[in-house]
Amino acid sequence: MLRFIFSLSLVCISLLGNAQTKDTAKVMYPERYGLRVGVDLHKIARSFYEKDYRGFEVVGDYRLSKRFYLAGEIGNEDKTVDDDRLNFTTKGTYFKVGFDYNSFENWLDMENMIYAGMRYGVSSFSQTLNSYTIYDPTNYYGENTIISGAEFDGLNASWLEVVGGIKAELFNNLYMGFSVRLNYLVSNKKPDNFDNLFIPGYNRTYDGKFGAGFNYSLSYFIPIYKKNKTTTEKK
């Protein structure tokens, strides 16, 4: 959580910093259109500090109009969850596609974003049930933990995401971003006699159909073409 607050404030500060640029009267500012590609820093960092996790995500967006961006993520996760009664490993690849709507009124030549968006995500994965414990309330004969190793292949799930986030230009064409996501499970192919407790890209599942996630992205903007915008005088 500390990391999250730190990077959030970092992004906010950079937004503030950019806001300090001097005003000028009626100038033409070109709006740049292009492709932005990057990676999720959180997944990379987690792969280092969390023993049972390996993950990678590539993020990208393409500016369609003044406010709309075609956006998507593609990634791979391998996570072992060690719960009280279950220990399992989920491996798989996911793909998300959708759009972002930038609500931030940029001054001058700034290109920051405060956005909301939607994604449709699909994930294909497999699970290995490493071990499980029988729940016997009397516990008369002692705890019975079974080493299973059962594999469940060919699982898949799809979901809708509501995305909210910010992106700020740190240096020339280099962007730092943070987004949070509320997920709604649309389809979920469950294994026989087990459940999808973790879905790559979707994260942990709960009893209902909702889930949540977030990412911190570091991305690079590749300008493709420009359109002019006129800003009116501001004091």
Place this chain on the structure above:
Amino acid sequence: MKKIVFITLSLLLAVSFWNCEKDDICAEGTPVTPRLIIEFYDAANPTVLKSVTNLGVIEPTFTEGFGFTGVNKIQVPLRTTADITTLNFIQNGSDTDTANDNIDAITFNYERINEYVSRACGYKTLFYLNDINPIELTADGNNWIQNIEVIQPNIETENEVHVKIYF
């Protein structure tokens, strides 16, 4: 549109915090590994329920068991690690006087299936009593139990009686 964006952002932020909450615990009342439900009947009058007095039920090698008195329906756990469970049903076994004890050993033979329950509860074991020799009463020349009848060989819930014992 701006309002919608603002609402979405704050909602998502709230959710991201809520996401950090700890794992849930296995709620009481969740159907987990069932115990064997035994009902006691009068051997002389097989349709009439009969209450046990100071009945002790214990695994022969254990030091701790279960005591039942004044009830005609009891619940006993079966082994989830093996397809066989032997329990000593001791008449007057749960009182302090050991001289009046009458030990009857009963062996249950079954097959097991482990079924997934939930993240918090893990798995449960369901028991299926064998068609042949589901329950064996060890004859010791002085059995207080007269007869045993299997009513429901599939032990999947605790909501029904599985076995009737006549004494």
